[in-house]
Amino acid sequence: MILVLGYDSYEQGTDPVLSWLLHYQVPFLKVSLHDLIASRVDYYIDVKNRDVVINGHSIRDSVTTIWHRRFMGAANKLTLPANAHQEQLNFEIRTEIRDLVDYLELLFQDKVWLTSFHKSTVNKLEVLDVASRCGLRVPHTRILNNHSDLTAFYHQLEGQLITKPIADVRGSYALPDATAVVLTTSINEAHLATLPPRFFPSLFQEKVEVEIEIRVFYLDGRFFSTALLLDGTERQVDKKLDSTSARAHYVPYQLPVATEQQLTQLMRTMGLNTGSIDLLKTPADEYVFLEVNPAGQYLAESAFCHYALEKEIAEWLINQQPA
């Protein structure tokens, strides 16, 4: 049986795969974090016998494959009823959940996982380091906390500089008349003039000259690559601003074999068997690695390029089942 650990509610990268599991009539069990903590399902975890029993049924042996996608996201949004000690209580309850989930991962460590808990997020800086060691070109990157070093880096890169978050956690902020987001931003002289002498450590990176942006969905050694082509020469520094433009066209793309080999080495080194990888192709035909998101969204590329990635994921999960 396949165990799906996901959101309680709709999640665009999860539910289409479940549609295919239903279509193939493959038994699966979907469990959300709320199922574990909201007292709506009877279950127990038997530490002595290393078993999990849900509604009276042991799943220790029946589960063979686990698909984990954004399961812990709900923990970040968990808030307890308002009280005088809410902050401390939130911390303690999230820690309780974390240890509970960590133990479940330990209990099921002999199963086939599509993204284990501790690989659901990766450190962007570590990935850049590993990618470089795998032979991929990566942008020159620094974490800086002062104006002087930033100015020197800006001039070293001849003004071709961007800043973006270190971690992949930035959301959106609802304002009365707008939604505000932190995106990748080009740094220019005017920006430099507004910055204080010292600031919170921030990621600054070489702004790579782009011919084509490429999003790769990687699944256990297979590559499904999509190129974002734009009409005209105008291009935003963050592709999110171009992605829904009428000028944007998405087409399947074949990466060079050498690049795929380097990316495979990267994914194996990072212990990832799936992920969404962002690359840039320069006018000089170089491929520059930017980042990998182990639980990235893939449905748009799947639809635009007719990759049917939701079907591919479902079939991968099914193929891990014993005959």
Added chain:
Amino acid sequence: MRVIGTGAVFTEEVLAVLPIGYRFMVRVDPLTFRENYPDQRLSQSIRHQSKSYQSVGPGKPVSHLVMQDYLAPSPDEH
């Protein structure tokens, strides 16, 4: 996304303890911010056990799969 402005949404006191990117935030028309799913209905699946479906995924068929073939009938059809 339709950009309607740029700039910080936080006070200088808050910005002083935030990374630089928060000073150059992008303000987007909420109706064009796709992550808000402003114009999509996600699906009505009962069998997925999902509680708050709001839109469908792909806008064009990418397979021979027909959603009505595997969706549970709506309560009205019982």
